[in-house]
Amino acid sequence: MCCQAYWHRVAPGLTGVNRRGRPAPSLRHVKPSRGTLCQSGKVMTNTHPIVFRTEGLSKVYETGTLKVHALAGVDLQLYGGEFTVLLGPSGSGKSTLLNILGGLDHASAGRVWFRDLELTGLSERALTRYRRGHVGFVFQFYNLVASLSARENVQLVTDVAIDPMAPDEALDRVGLSPRADHFPAELSGGEQQRVAIARAIAKRPEVLLCDEPTGALDSKTGTAVLDALKQINETMGTTTVVITHNAAIRGMAHRVIRFADGKIADVTVNQTRLAPQDISW
Amino acid sequence: MKALDLKLMRDFQRLWVQGVAIDVVLACGVAILLTAFGMHRALVDTRDAYYERNRFADIFAEARRAPLSLLEEIRAIPGLRMLEARVQGMAVLDLPDRDAVAMGRLLAWPEDGAPLLNLPILRSGTPPERPGEVMISDAFAKANGFVPGDVFSANINGKARDLTITGTAVSPEFIYTIGPGALMPDNAGFGILWLTQADIASAFDMVGAFNHLALRLGIDAVPADVIEALDQLLDPYGGRGAYGRDSQISDAFVAAEIDQLRAMAMVVPPVFFAIAAFLVGMVMSRIVTLERAEIGLLKALGYGDGQIALHYLLLAGMIAGLGVALGWVAGSILARAMAGQYAQFFDFPYLIFHVPGWVYAMSALAGLASTLVGALRAALIAARLPPAIAMQPPAPPVFRKTGIDRAMAALRLRQTTTMVLRSLIRWPLRSALTAVGLGAATASVIAAGFMFGALDRIIDLAFNQTYRQDAAILLSAELPISALVDIRRLPGVMQAEAQQFHPATLRRGPREKRVSIEARPYGAELSRVIGADGTAIEPPPGGILLSDRLAAQLEAGVGDRLWVSFHTGQRETHEMVVAGLIEQYFGLGAYVEMGHLDQLFRRSPQMSVANILYDPAMLPDLQRALHATPLLGGVIEMTENRQSFQETISENVVVVNGVYAVIAVLITIGVAYNAARIQLSERARELASLRIIGFSRAEVSLVLIGETMLIALVAQPLGWLMGALIAAALARGFSSDIYAIPLVLAPADFARASLVVLGASLASVLIVRRRIDRMDLVAVMKTRE
Known part of the structure; x- marks a missing residue:
């Protein structure tokens, strides 16, 4: 299922022409590489392309005299259409990894590829182009622009994306059409996070990177947000990475990667996935 | 509309109070730039057009009595294009509803049509055609309520005559009309009168002769050469030295005003633009921090x-746009008000008031550029902010213990006081910039107010110390000093002193200046010369006292020798030693001792002016007696001059400076309000925490008020210094040959400026304080910084 969705969505981009018939230069150099493993809930096949690949990825933060090794040599592969949960305590390097994968931050050492595009060493300008073309972000604190309504917050993305969906379609996918004209201050936390998800998916990203998307939410609203993420992953085939503290969420992932001290502690493949409704905390 | 543009619009709406606070300052700069440049342009254009259309002369010359046959020779001077000779003279006027003596300058109106040069523009009626008919200057007619057909009496060369007004006119020669010896224009007491050539020639015994020449030069003419040639030709006929437009009184006043406007355009707006740029920088930095x-x-x-950078620059650009728009509106209104003022002082037949497009464009550009410069740093910070770092809350600022902290600990300061002091010390640049902003506000109050002190000083020096006479009686010819006895006998005269005026040219090396030398007897009490130390000084025999601006123009110092060529009497040239320099605000004065001058001229003591003190109760008798006095050239009422001067000040200077003071307060509010808002937004969590811990509102407010007021206090000495510098620049810019503005700054000026700024700062911070009272403690604590 996920493979089909993947090819349906990405193929036009790979030919260098997007669905509106315009050249998509940022996609030209990004070709899918064949992975050896595909994880579609039960079975992994070699038909699934590798979306992200890292080799010895390290990140050192220097604050004054103090050196913090946020990432200490991470080797990882993430596959097309995969829903991955990154678990781990604070400071274990999850967010740093997500930032580097999303082109928000540079690695101190090691290499990282998005398909065959090496992100390490890209200029700020190229990283901006990469984010604009391929990555959707969802953050713990929603990060909505307070002075823009729900629709306008989504429009913020559709204005600059290469082949976006209509803002209302994106809001519809997270079930927020009726609240499109409300400002963030008039929305509940769950609603705000769903706007953030709508905003992230509106550009039809190949990857959706979510940093603690339910971290500020209660169980009920959190479930609604998770459901929205699952829907996107399944219907659009978007490779989804979710960081969480919340171990309960791991049940809905294809794969769960646990971090500790800047390294991957272990990887678990879920043979059966939980539906978001069955998750609570 | 794009979502980012929507954000821009909404951000701008949200920030409107702060934006308006900045815009008011920016608008001031734009408005003053527009007004000063616009009026400068208008005056230059109007003057040039008026001079061109009405053939204002380039060179003027006066002689005692030159034959018309001399004109053939004068016409041969190379470079000359047009030439007109006329007869002119002074007359004492007896106006129907005026007790005081009025004076008129009589000019000949050619029988064969209009004058060739300095062509007057008829405002009503017709020019004079027959003897006994007179056309008068428009301002004189208006001030006295004269209309064509009215009759008044004039004492022309000792003969009383009735003159019938046929018309009124304005002339490029008299855009600014000031009577001989007067310090202020007096339209009711001094007028220009045109009589027919035949009439005036016979009245002054000038048939076949002239005593005034006006010349227009070709473009290739060298004015100095023409003046030289003219002086030589006129010398045998009592020539008083030819002069260019720069020494023509009316033109000199107009030129001085034009220079003043340029000075204002150069000095004042940059101050406002700098403050606006600073405010924009302050607010934009904070916005970028908040929107991290x-x-x-x-x-x-x-x-x-x-x-991203463009987004924030656009926000600044929108602030600039509003400011420029406000400035344009205010500038247009201000320019109109100023045009009205000019109409009061200058008699232009029209005002070419058209602020050129480039002035609008330039003011907009200056406004936009200053805001963008102000916003640039913040925009670059926003652009350079790495995204991963931006999304994390900023690290708490690093505080370290320093000597100052140990000192604070030793003083056992309260924690809230420590917070205030520490934040000032930890962000020295920001504290310093805010202090500079508030200092600029203080400076603007000082710069606006210095004119009051300066004018007080001018009035005191001019009227209380120098010109202490009640009136000066001008004689139509030089008389033996014994005439003083007759003057002392006039009703009400309590004291009388003789004085002489001599037009002369001072030369020192290649530099020369045409001035009027005042000669007074040793020990004169009524009209005195005041030295730089404030005491009366007497020119020693053989010595000459110069006003410091005249000395500067001649590059002469005390002890230097000057050649003085007198244009009166035997027209001799004598060497004199500069005996001292005096500070003087009106004209370029030069003073010698009268007794010595008479010796130098080898003549018995003479006088041309009598300065008198009179008993005010006897004034009507005195005025009647004066009207009947033969050889009276005119009367200068110093009391009237003083009144007129003070009225002018109260009408104009006070209004203009009132506007400046309001502007200064607005700057203060702009700076202090924005500074306090920014502080509040930075400290909201801290202050809320303090409230939650149990501090009272008053205690918490003290942190906010304390920091702003402490900066405001520190800013004051800086503001005094900046204010003094700006005032000095303005005083320099306003000075011309005609007058100088002294730089008078009393401690009271500094104190007043500081009080205004401290008061406005306190008011601004109290407005912001109200936000602390309304602060939702829980919400603030929950907000992620």
């Missing part, structure tokens, strides 16, 4: 660094 997470988000969404 949003900036990170926008970058995560794929917005480029350039787009």
